[in-house]
Amino acid sequence: MGNTKNMVARIPNLVDWSTGEVRLMSAKCNSCGTYFFPKEHYQHRPGCSREGVEDGLLPNKGKLASYTVQYYPCPPPFKTEKNITPYGIGLVEFENEKIQVAGIITDTDLKSLKLGMEMETTTLTMFTNEEKQEVVTWAFRAVK
């Protein structure tokens, strides 16, 4: 994570770094107990009253539940200044929240990936915008 003051998420309301740690922006339904990501992606249990949906941040760390390495460049609208191919995609499990979230794997030797390994949420700078801000997405990396 670089200078956070100069960072902007390419799409808002998904990733937060205001606490000093990078964390995914989720929401929890206090009626059926389900966590959502993205937070507007409601996935209520049938019959739930849907009352008491509360915004919250997922923990910074989770476990690698699955992964793949993508060998072909992702077409637009995905956009990076540098070619990141081949790149890893991980599915990271947040155990207490009972949710797995997908994201690009960064800053990690792709050959070292193993199911169950501890991962932390971070940011990946994709490009710099006209205001000279770093445009980022969330990403995961192996905990060192």
Next chain:
Amino acid sequence: MRDVYVIGTGIHPWEGFSEKVFADFAAVAVGRALKDAEIEWKKIQSIMAGIFIYGGNAGHLSGQYLESIFGETGVPVVNVYNACATGSAAIRMAFNSVAAGEADTALAFGADVSPKGFLTAKSDNAVQDRDVIRWKMTAMPNPVYWALECRKRMAKYDTTEEDLAQVKVLMSEYGSKNPDARFKKAYSLDEVLKSAYVCDPLRLYEICPVSTGAAAVIVTADKELIRKADRPVKINATTMGSSMYGDPTIRISALSCPAVPEAPMLSESYSASRQAYEKSGMGPQDVDLLELPDNSSWHYLVYLEVCGFCKEGEAEKMLRDGETRIGGKVAVNPSGGFSSHGEALSAQAIWQVIECASQLRGRCGPRQVENPKVAMAQTYGLMGNSGTTILSV
């Protein structure tokens, strides 16, 4: 409810990118279906059309465009979209309309023309269309979703890379015998295993591309038309399913999935197939041939389980023991599957039903399953869309 029969089918063979218009492909398929049923256009009392989402206004009103080619008759035309299960929705509506007595004879069709370049987000509004997020933030083309599930499966059930490659070997063997397939080369295990990874563990030959194709079926309860048809095929059930809460599968275009399963994997297809078993009074043990959605080798394996053809974790054994071959316990994808065709969104579910009907009518030449009585077509569509059709003679 009345008994409903398929009396006519038509396919425009699958191919790659095309400059031609989708309605022209549709007209070829529909023209062939009319000829097969030996009926005039004026006999069609209801038209259920699959929407071609890349066709703009014309594609969204594909039924009207098709009707005008053959001559407008004022009959009901309904256009429907359910992702890769679009054709299932069209067939189900045609069936229901005829079974309920609203119409005696109905047409269901779909036609898709593969656009140039990649298929990605269709809007730029991430709040309204979550699909935008996966393209802009996580760089996940569809096969990535399949690879993530395939990796989980391999860890759980010791699936090997040879198993994944063997699926392509089988599919390409059948595809090489299907004149309507797009890919007609038969591959060896070694050739598949030497193809490049797209997103590991899935290789280039283990995932299906996007294609152009069109398919049409004519269904009827008209006793006179059934009597004079060439080997009419009964539709025992045709159903649709959506996902169930707690399904652990990461669905295409989603960014998350439940970590603790509370429903079966691919629950939309579990739901569609169980509804079809209930309505038809039949089960996997009755099915002689199954057309399943092999978008990747992972799908081929998992769908045998989702549809109840074996227990969870036993699909690899079925494959290795030859039980899924033509001549085995259940002939799986004698058409060559999506692997040999590629996806033509609104047409593919109809083409699967046509393969079932053609097999039951004994029309499949070198890939013919011996004397089948019951066939099942199973689809899979993104974000919880699925359809099942069970047919018999």
